[in-house]
Structure formats: structure tokens, C-alpha cells
Amino acid sequence: MLEVKNLKVNYGQVVAVKKVDLHVAKGETVVLLGANGAGKSSTLLSIAGVSNKGEGEVEFLGSNITKLSPEKILSLGIATVPENRDIFPDLLVEENIVLGGYVNRKNSKIIKQTRNEVYDLFPILFERKNQVAGTLSGGEQQMLAIGRALMSTPKMLLLDEPSLGLAPTIVEKIYEHIAQLKKNSDLTILLVEQHAMKALSIADRVYFLRLGEIVSSGNASELKNTTDFKKIYFGEE
Amino acid sequence: MMLQFIVDVLSLGSMYALFALGLVLVYGILKLVNFAYGELILVIGYSIFLLKGSPFPWFFMSFIAIIMCIFTSIATDYVAFRPVREKSVTAVLITSFAFATLLQNAALLLISAKPKNVPMPSFLSDSVQFLGVITPVRNLISIFVAVVCLFIFFQFMKRSLLGLAMRASATNFNMARMLGIPANLVITTAFALSGLLAGIAGTLWMSKISMVFPGIGLEPLLIAFIATVIGGMRSIQGAVLGGFILAFIDMSFNYLLPQDILKFRDAFTFSFVILILLIRPEGLIRGPATGART
Ligand SMILES: Nc1ncnc2c1ncn2[C@@H]1O[C@H](COP(=O)(O)OP(=O)(O)O)[C@@H](O)[C@H]1O
Ligand SMILES: [Mg+2]
Numbered sequence: 167m168l169e170v171k172n173l174k175v176n177y178g179q180v181v182a183v184k185k186v187d188l189h190v191a192k193g194e195t196v197v198l199l200g201a202n203g204a205g206k207s208s209t210l211l212s213i214a215g216v217s218n219k220g221e222g223e224v225e226f227l228g229s230n231i232t233k234l235s236p237e238k239i240l241s242l243g244i245a246t247v248p249e250n251r252d253i254f255p256d257l258l259v260e261e262n263i264v265l266g267g268y269v270n271r272k273n274s275k276i277i278k279q280t281r282n283e284v285y286d287l288f289p290i291l292f293e294r295k296n297q298v299a300g301t302l303s304g305g306e307q308q309m310l311a312i313g314r315a316l317m318s319t320p321k322m323l324l325l326d327e328p329s330l331g332l333a334p335t336i337v338e339k340i341y342e343h344i345a346q347l348k349k350n351s352d353l354t355i356l357l358v359e360q361h362a363m364k365a366l367s368i369a370d371r372v373y374f375l376r377l378g379e380i381v382s383s384g385n386a387s388e389l390k391n392t393t394d395f396k397k398i399y400f401g402e403e
Numbered sequence: 404m405m406l407q408f409i410v411d412v413l414s415l416g417s418m419y420a421l422f423a424l425g426l427v428l429v430y431g432i433l434k435l436v437n438f439a440y441g442e443l444i445l446v447i448g449y450s451i452f453l454l455k456g457s458p459f460p461w462f463f464m465s466f467i468a469i470i471m472c473i474f475t476s477i478a479t480d481y482v483a484f485r486p487v488r489e490k491s492v493t494a495v496l497i498t499s500f501a502f503a504t505l506l507q508n509a510a511l512l513l514i515s516a517k518p519k520n521v522p523m524p525s526f527l528s529d530s531v532q533f534l535g536v537i538t539p540v541r542n543l544i545s546i547f548v549a550v551v552c553l554f555i556f557f558q559f560m561k562r563s564l565l566g567l568a569m570r571a572s573a574t575n576f577n578m579a580r581m582l583g584i585p586a587n588l589v590i591t592t593a594f595a596l597s598g599l600l601a602g603i604a605g606t607l608w609m610s611k612i613s614m615v616f617p618g619i620g621l622e623p624l625l626i627a628f629i630a631t632v633i634g635g636m637r638s639i640q641g642a643v644l645g646g647f648i649l650a651f652i653d654m655s656f657n658y659l660l661p662q663d664i665l666k667f668r669d670a671f672t673f674s675f676v677i678l679i680l681l682i683r684p685e686g687l688i689r690g691p692a693t694g695a696r697t
Contacts, residue, residue: 216577236580245581252578254571264564265571269583271564318583 167192167354168213168244168322173222175208182208184378186222190322195348195355197365197386200375206358207249209375210324213356214246215239226322241269243321249330249358251311255300259291262299262310266317276319284313287343287350305336309343316347322354329361337364344368407536412647412654414542417549418607420646422623423630424556425600427642430631431573432593433488435495439479439503440627441620443598446475447605448615449510452519461524469602475506476598477591484590503620510617518616527610541610552603553643556596560639565592573637629676635686644687652676 168190175183183205190196200206211217213224215236224232231239240246254262263284267277285292288309294302299310308328315323328344329337345368347353359365366372369386429437450468457464483502487494527541560566565588572579572589580586601623608623609615626649634645652675656668679687 214581216581235586236577237583237585240581240583248578248581252575254574254578256574257567257570261567265567265579265582265584268564268568314582 167194167227168356169223169225170209170213171223171225173209173212173224174220175205175212175217176220177217181220182217182378183212186375186378186380188373188380188383190354190356192354193352194370195357195368197357197359197369197372198375199359199362199365199372202360204375205378206375207326210246210326210356210358211248213239214244214324240318240320244324245315245318245320245322246324247308247311247315247326247328249326251307253299253302253307253310253314255298257299258295259297259299259302259310260295262314263291263295263317266314269318277317280317280319284316287316287347288313304332305340308332308336308340312340312343312347320353322356325355325357327358327360329359329364337361341368404535406534407538408654408658410536410538410542410546411657412651414538414545415654416647416650417545418604418611418646419626419630419650420643421549421552421600421604421607422627423634423642423646423649424553424639425597425604426624426627427631427634427636427639428569428593428597428600430636431639432569432576432589433484435484435488435492436499436628437479437484437597438496438499438624439483439506440597440601441622441624442503442506443472443475443601443620444605444608444623445506445510445615445617445620446472447602448521448609448619449514449519451521451606451609452514452615455522461522465606469599469606472602472605473595473598476594476601480590480594507617507620514617516617518614521609521613521615523610523613541607544610545607548603548607552600556600557639569593573639629672631686633676633679633686635688638686638688641686641688648687649676 170186170188173183173186174181186205186209188196188198198206198209208217212219215231215234215238219232222232223230226239226242226244231242234242254265257265263281267280270276270280285295290306291309291313294306299307302310312325312328325344328340332340341364344355348355348368357365357369366386372384372386373380374382425443426437426440429435429440447468450471451464454464454467459467479499479502483498484495487498527539527544529540530537531540531543560570568579568584569589569592571582572584576586576589579589605623630645630649631642632645633648634641634643649672652672653668656671657665660668660671
């Protein structure tokens with residue numbers, strides 16, 4: 167479904183991603199693991215069309231999306247939940263949700279249906295829908311960011327560190343929601359995490375990113391137990 | 404006396420607020436100041452001036468002038484912003500100054516360096532008297548027009564999907580785009596609304612001074628800029644507030660300063676603005692959390 171070839175991302179002189187090759191099949195949940203600064207977010211954002219791609223190609227459903235704008239990429243079916251959630255703090259929860267459905271604006275039936283599904287998945291958002299989004303707790307903001315992304319009825323979801331800055335019990339909850347989401351739909355997910363164990367619990371396959379390069383990959387179930395996973399992940403030689 | 408002062412501040416502030424709002428709309432999205440913004444007043448003035456001989460009623464002429472203003476504003480985007488937007492802030496600064504100069508020189512060459520008379524319906528200058536206040540009709544119309552425009556504008560920003568998209572884009576343009584909100588639509592809308600507000604404010608301005616000359620754009624640009632700086636560059640409510648505060652400051656000096664010092668009023672106003680900024684460098688209203696240029 168998604169195919170990233172030889173991706174390189176740089177910010178001026180800073181090379182954030184040296185060389186990334188990865189692919190995600192339809193219905194799969196793939197995790198990109200790596201320490202802080204490894205280039206995970208840059209990889210994700212460049213797939214979403216935000217970060218400049220220095221080199222390389224991104225293909226989605228067989229067509230080349232390398233040079234497309236973020237809005238075009240979303241309309242093809244890739245929705246992004248960025249690292250710091252990036253909800254609109256001055257807007258109401260409901261307004262954030264409504265904006266998430268921007269691409270479906272001409273189809274009020276789909277909007278209504280998706281909105282109900284999102285509120286079913288995250289009942290707390292329904293309770294808070296008339297609240298200013300900036301007043302939500304970290305966990306609720308994460309749910310809002312996910313819910314907002316789902317409003318575009320995406321084929322694929324890019325999730326950047328949903329556990330970041332959240333208390334362990336909240337992380338647990340978020341992952342339950344993601345697992346439930348996976349169960350209820352055939353959504354394809356590319357997940358970025360530092361929190362390896364949590365991510366592995368829902369993943370089909372894993373890539374390890376280190377200093378801007380994919381250093382290893384494999385099946386989640388196999389990798390969970392191997393010891394060299396720790397080596398790669400924590401960068402111990 | 405007190406009521407007179409309030410009416411004077413409100414009528415001047417109405418104009419200032421609309422001006423400032425137009426400037427901050429584009430700034431909010433692009434984090435770039437449109438230095439050709441003042442030239443929209445030039446467009447308003449000369450458009451009405453050029454239509455002078457036409458058989459149209461005045462209201463129709465000013466309607467066309469406002470349309471011209473909207474087109475010029477959108478053209479500013481295509482000529483000065485779009486080609487260099489990604490490159491650097493300095494580049495846009497230069498191109499928007501260049502576009503402003505181009506319009507000024509066009510007026511200079513094609514029309515005249517001398518001020519030209521802009522026709523205004525005579526009833527605008529009629530005085531009305533109520534509760535001890537004496538004021539020209541145009542001042543009351545300014546207040547009325549501003550209240551109506553601001554009401555419609557804020558309803559649009561609050562209730563329409565496009566308005567919400569504009570507010571979201573002003574907070575975090577990249578995120579808005581990742582939700583499928585088209586960058587070009589948002590930017591063009593910002594320039595169009597900016598042109599509309601400047602056009603309306605410019606017509607009110609014209610009704611006050613009834614003339615136009617090539618350098619007319621500088622003062623409104625400064626006013627809009629100072630008002631937005633006072634109110635906080637990132638907030639649309641701040642721009643409106645800043646407009647009224649600036650009018651309050653200007654008018655207070657008008658009332659308080661003796662005649663022979665009045666010509667230095669702007670110096671007093673600027674000092675006062677600097678004082679405000681020393682106390683609150685972010686302006687009075689902080690606006691959306693993320694203001695980084697993207
Ligand atoms: N906007 C930016 N400008 C400059 N350097 C950046 C920017 N974003 C990220 N980087 C740099 O790129 C590298 C990778 O960052 P990032 O993709 O955020 O990694 P991760 O998400 O794995 O923590 C880091 O060295 C970071 O400092
Ligand atoms: Mg990151």
C-alpha cells in the first residue's frame with residue numbers, strides 16, 4: 167500500500183533521515199522504532215508531505231506521491247497524527263472534529279456517521295465537545311488528534327508517538343483504543359514509537375531506525391523476545 | 404464633552420479597526436507583513452476618482468472600487484508573495500515593497516503627482532446634533548458600518564467551515580493542510596478578505612479626506628501596523644482592540660495637546676505605543692499558541 171524508497175530528509179545542513187526504505191501492506195500495522203532524534207518524525211512528516219524530501223520516492227496505492235502537497239496526500243487517504251498532537255487549542259473540541267472531516271464536507275451523511283463512530287470510540291470527546299480543546303488533558307488531546315484524523319475516513323493512519331508525555335495508565339488506554347480501532351476497521355497503520363514494548367504489542371512488523379537509517383526489521387512476534395533488539399534499540403554495540 | 408469624545412474615538416477607531424483586521428488576516432496565515440497593504444487605499448481613491456465622470460450613482464462607484472481593492476489584494480499574493488514565499492522573509496519584504504512602489508509610480512505617471520479630488524456624497528458631511536454631540540453624518544456611518552462588518556466577519560470565522568479553516572490555519576498552517584485544508588484556498592481567502600476590509604475602511608477614509616495622491620498609502624499602513632502591534636500580531640480580536648486603542652490615543656492627544664504642539668502628535672502616539680510594548684512585548688492579546696512561520 168505504502169512504499170518508501172531511499173528517502174532522505176534534511177533541514178538545511180542538518181540531515182535528519184539518511185536513507186529509509188520501508189513498505190506497509192494493506193491492513194498491516196507497522197512500527198518504526200528508534201531513539202530520540204533517530205529521524206522517525208521526519209520520516210513520517212515527509213510521507214505526509216510536510217517535511218521536504220531531499221531524495222527518494224514515496225508511493226501510495228501504486229501512484230507516486232513524493233511531490234504532492236499535504237492536502238493532496240490527505241485526500242488520497244493518508245491521515246496524520248503528529249508527535250505533539252497539534253490540535254487547535256483555541257477551537258472547540260467539536261470544531262477540531264469538524265475540521266478533521268474537511269475532505270468529506272460535501273457528504274454530510276459520511277460526516278455524521280464518522281463523527282458518531284469517533285465519539286463512540288472516544289466517549290470522553292463527546293462529553294467535552296463544547297469545551298475549548300486547549301483545556302483538555304494530554305491523553306484527551308491525543309484522543310482528539312486521533313479522532314480528528316479519523317474524520318477524513320483515511321485508508322492509512324500515520325501515528326507519531328501517541329504515548330509521548332503521557333502517564334503509563336493513559337498510555338495503556340490509548341493503546342487499547344488503537345487496538346479497538348484496528349479490530350473495528352481495516353485501517354492500515356504506520357506507528358512511530360520510542361515506547362517499544364507497547365508498540366510491539368499491536369504491531370505486525372517492525373523497523374528499527376538509528377541515526378536516520380533503517381538498521382533492522384522483522385516480525386513483531388519474533389523480535390519481541392530477541393536480545394539483539396535491545397542492542398539495536400538502545401544503541402549498545 | 405465626554406460623549407463627544409466617545410463618538411470621536413469610536414468613529415476613528417472603526418476605521419482603524421477594519422484596517423488593522425485586514426492586515427492581521429494575512430499576517431496570521433503567512434506570518435508575513437504585507438507592506439503593499441496601504442496601497443489598497445490608493446486603489447480605492449483612484450478607482451472612485453476615475454469613475455467620477457461615469458453615470459453611475461456614488462454607491463455603485465464605491466462598490467466597484469471595493470471590488471478593485473479585493474482584486475489588487477489577491478494580485479499582491481500572486482505577484483509579491485507566491486513566487487518567493489518559500490524563500491525568505493526578506494525576499495517577501497522586498498517584493499511587497501516593490502509592488503507598493505509599482506502602484507504608486509503607476510499613479511504618479513498615469514495620473515498625477517498632485518492630489519486629486521475624490522467625489523463624496525454631500526450628505527456625509529452634514530452635521531447632526533444629538534445629546535449635545537455635534538458630528539458629521541459620516542462618523543455615525545463609520546461606526547455603523549464597522550459594527551455590521553465586524554459582526555458578519557466574526558460570525559463567518561466562528562460558524563462557517565471556511566472560517567474555522569482560516570482560524571486553524573492561523574494557528575498551525577501545516578497541521579491544517581494535513582487535514583486536507585488547501586493552502587491556496589486559505590491564502591487567497593485571506594487576501595480577498597483583507598482587500599474587502601481595506602476597501603471598506605478605505606471608503607470611510609475617503610469620505611473623510613475626499614482626496615487621493617500617490618503617497619496616500621503610507622499613513623493607513625502605519626496605522627494598521629501599529630494597531631496590530633498594540634493588539635498582538637496574532638489575534639484578530641487584538642487587531643480590532645488595537646485599532647480602537649490607537650484611535651483613543653490619537654484622539655486624546657487631539658483633545659489635550661495645545662494647537663502648536665499638535666503637529667507632533669504622531670511622535671507622542673509612537674512614544675506611547677513603545678511604552679505599551681515595553682510593558683507587553685507580545686501585544687495586549689496573545690492569540691493562538693503557535694506563531695512560528697512555516
Ligand atoms: N525542523 C527542524 N529543523 C532542523 N532540524 C530538525 C528539525 N526537525 C528535526 N530536526 C533534526 O533532525 C533529526 C531527527 O529528528 P526527528 O525526525 O524529530 O527524530 P525523532 O522523531 O526520531 O525523535 C534530529 O537531529 C533533529 O534535531
Ligand atoms: Mg519524533
